[in-house]
Amino acid sequence: MSTNSRPKRYLLLPCYPTTSSDDDLLLTNVSIDELDESQLIQRQLFGYHQPTTYQNDHEQWIDSLSQSWNIHRDILQFNLKKMLTLLDQLAYKRMYHFSTHPQEETLYEDEYKIALEFYLQMDYNLFYMKTCSYRGAQPIINRPSSIFSTNERPPYGRYTMEACHQKSCSLCYPSRQIESKSTVQHIFVNGYRSILNCPATCTTQNIIYVLTCPCKQFDYIGETSVSLPQRLTYHRKHGNRIIKEFLLGKKLTNYINGDTIKSYETLVKDRMKLYQHLCYCSVAMQHFLDENPDYWSFIPQRLTVYEEQEQEREIKFVDHHQYQFANDVPVPTNMNYHFTTEQKLNIEEFFQQKKYLTQSNSHFDFYQASIIAVLPEKASSVLRRFVETLFITHAQTKLNTFGHLDADDSSIRVQSNGELCYENLVRPSI
Ligand SMILES: [Zn+2]
């Protein structure tokens, strides 16, 4: 790969401190026989732990990590600095965007080790944590035992996310949504691969998770201190609300809400690409409509020129009905979208019978969810967010509004073709 064609995230990866060329990626997940000659020499000469004497506490700390991961102390020192730059970058971005205080953005002293452990084992196209030793995980023993992959076996997953089988769990009940085989590793939309670092179940807390749209073109990475099903309840609530508000339009949403002003939190959610995408994705919209058939009335239909003329005639001569609500439902202005007379009547009925009060199915999720990494039980939110950010950056998830370290976040845009979600929908035949 020539230097110019490399994506910017290449520069954020761990590397050797040896030269000024940025061709020296650390490649901890690449096995010895996959290295080219110069990479192999580099690893053999400069990669592994060397005995040394140390002067102070910091040097002692570096040396103990150098021994336990069998990696050269100079590499650790160099990449610790590199990682601290990224931590700072994230902190400044958050302070700027969310007006947080510096103390809310500072890692606990004893968490630098875990942060570094994640940072060093996130390669260009694979996250594979071989050294993990918390929450039931066992470090992988290769010879030589090391943070670097050897030839003994290719990267493989040893842990799965197991179902908890509890009736209260939305991932296990009413239908199992977890296939343990598929939870060993995850492949993101951009092809980035991650292997689960700890055993997990639906009840595991302090995790990084991924949500993938059923269209398979868009994904999102999140972090949470609670469990995945608990977190999904929250996403479900906002997803359902935003998709309904999109279909009903501003005016009728205000009518339903009695003109109450939205909270700051709700307004922030409204702007999240994760939820906005649902309104532009016909696959997600189809799932929503299959679950909530009352809302078919709000999906305008595209008419041919002939049908359009017929419709106009109908309105002129037959349809004297004054629609109270149907007139306020938004219709895309171009491409001949209309509501049929039947739909308009259904919309009136929908409001008269207050069908909008019907609760959505509390087990229905728009997105396919998986745990991708487990953090220590007591991990701070700063650590969680840092690991999340590394994943967001390397998996280049398009639905994250914030967190891409290699980009100005405003430069990542969701495809927003206002008409798109209406295309390709399959209406139920009556
Ligand atoms: Zn469960």
Ligand SMILES: [Zn+2]
């Ligand atoms: Zn989608």
